[in-house]
Amino acid sequence: MSSEKTFLGHPRGLxxxxxxxxxxxxxxxGMRAILILFMTTETAQQGLGLDVETSAAVYGLYTAAVYLLSLPGGWLADNIFGQQKSIWYGGILIMIGHLVLAIPGHQEIFFTGLAFVAIGTGFLKPNISSIVGDLYGDDKGARRDAGFSIFYMGINIGSLLGQTVVSFLGEKVDWHMGFGAAAVGMFLGLVQYKLTQGTLKGIGEKPQKRVKLPGERTSNTFTYLLTVGAIALIFALQYFGVVDVTTATGIAKSVGVLIVVITLAYFANIFIAGGLDVKERKQVFVIFLLFIGAAIFWAGFEQAGSTLNLFSRDYTDRFIFGYELPAGLLQNFNPFFIIVLSPVFGALWIRLSAKGLNPNTPVKFGLGLISMAFGFLIMYFAALIAAQGAKAGMGWLIFTYLFHTAGELTLSPVGLSATTKLAPRKYYSQMMGIWFVATALGNLIAGLFAGGFDPENASEVPNLFMSVVMLGTGAGIMFLIFSGFMRKWMGDVK
Structure with a gap:
């Protein structure tokens, strides 16, 4: 037996x-917890002084960009920098971005800081996850799954700490001190990464261009034509007054149109000219349906940092023993519930599987969407309280985050796993990218949706939340209804 040191029984690189x-x-x-609060706070109170619609559009663009930029970030790592350097460069860009945000100044400084953070995250996020998988080589069993579970726990511990520290500093002391705390956090991450980088043993140190698979197409003609066509569409929409790219909201809507058009055209091209057999076409169509379900789910779930955060600030009684908690602090219940419920859900699926009762992927998607919708149903009743001129208790938001977390655990890991199993081998990396695009689209929709939140008119909030209830419930029911044919088209994929 090897005497090499391990980390909780796993490779030290973990x-x-x-x-x-x-x-x-x-x-x-941490920064996300105060982002929309800072943007909508008056300049007299050291905020940015933007209206809710503009702030929500900026929030949506930023959170969408984080995931969209992971696509070029992964490509640059594979072809130029290697994954280890991409993580290092990404962390530096993130730290610089938070330092820029910590500088009091005009909107130009603020948006520059957001751009640095988004680009840096695009470098770091996909590549650090790839190295986690590479630590286990050809081992695709339970040990690898357990390693990812530990890694996922790190994500939620960081979220819990960040939203606590940054919310307190940003809301109670100084907004820019909160952004500065986020920079300090990334600095600590960079220091420990550099000091312990040797434990990765050269994994991801050099770019590794992927070997071309038999029958794989390498022509970029379709990509170029699609890009030109999508840009032309935006110009046409601008010309006919459908969108206005001179405003943040217009830009966000335009990006949303681009994502939808490019995704539809991409799948159409795969079906028509992708060289797939009948079975592969059916499985790719299932991926397309999962893409739609995931985008709808994230459109609701990711309102934690926008609509629900504004509700926490404006319509929630956050006093405990005479002290008012920061509004962003309530977002901590999601990572807290993740940490508590992850092993519960893991054990539940195993037990159900042993009895032959484990729900298939489409059913889990349906349940996840309905759970998200139920969370907004809770918020609908909380909003009715606010519409009567009173403040809702924190319990409404806490139970909403409980159901949203249950939905996340039901849908997110299952969707990612199903995509890896259903994707045709020659389009494997592209299909994984599609999963990031679904998350980006959901974040963008969440931001645009929050633009309808009016802090001065509480009577409109219940209908706003009810629209999410209807969308999530409707989508969830459709997945349940069509789960039979989807399961059949998935073939031997569970």
Missing amino acids: ATLFFTEMWERFSYY
Whole structure:
């Protein structure tokens, strides 16, 4: 038996990646907890002084960009920098971005800081996850799954710490001190990454261009034509007055149109000219349906940092023993519930599987969407209280986050796993990218949706939340209804 030191029974490199990701998530979620609050606070109170619609659009663009930029971030790692350097460069860019945000100044400084953070996260996020998998080589069994579970725990610990520290400093002391704390968190992550980088043993140190698979197409003609066509569409929408790219909301809507059009055209191209057999076409169509379900789910779930955060600030009684808690602090219940419920859900699926009762992927998607919708149903009743001129108790938000977390645990890991199993081998990396695009689209929709939140008119909030209830419930029911044919088209994939 090897005497080599391990981290909780796993390769020591997992500890390096665990703490790097923990501090990166500390900075990301910490800053996200105060982002829309800072933008909508009046300049007299050291905020940015933007209206809710503009702030929500900026929030949506930023959170969407984080995931979209992971696609070029992964490509640059594979072809130019290697994964280890991409993580290092990404962390530096993230730290610089938070330092820029910590500088009091005009909107230009603020948006520059957001751009640095988004680009840096695009470098770091996909590549650190890839190295986690590479630590286990050809071992695709339970040990690898357990390693990812530990890594995922680091994400949630970082989120819990970041949203606590940054919320308190940002809301109770100084907004820019909160952004500065996020920079310190990323700095600590960089220091420990550099000090312990040797434990990765050269994994991801050099770019590794993927070997071309038999029958794989390498022509970029379709990509170029699609890009030009999508840009032309935006110009046409601008010309006919459908969107206005001179405003943040217009830009966000335009990006949403681009994502939808490019995704639809991409899948159409795969079906028509992708060289797939009948079975592969059916499985890719299932991926397309999962993409739609995931985008709808994230459109509701990711309102934690926008609509629900504004509700926490404006319509929630946050006093405990005479002290008012920071509004962003309530977002901590999601990572807290993740930490508590992850082993519960893991044990539940295993027990159900042993009895032959484990729900298939489409059913889990349906349940996840309905759970998200139920969370907003709770918020609908909380909003009715606010509409009567009173403040809702914190319990409404806490139970909402409980159901949202249950939905996340039911849908997110299952969807990611199903995509890896259903994707045709020659389009494997592209299909994994599609999963990031679904998350990006959901974040963008969440931001645009929050633009309808009016802090001065509480009577409109119940209908706002009810629209999410209807969307999530409707989508969830559709997945349950069509789970039979989807399961059949998935073939031998569970």
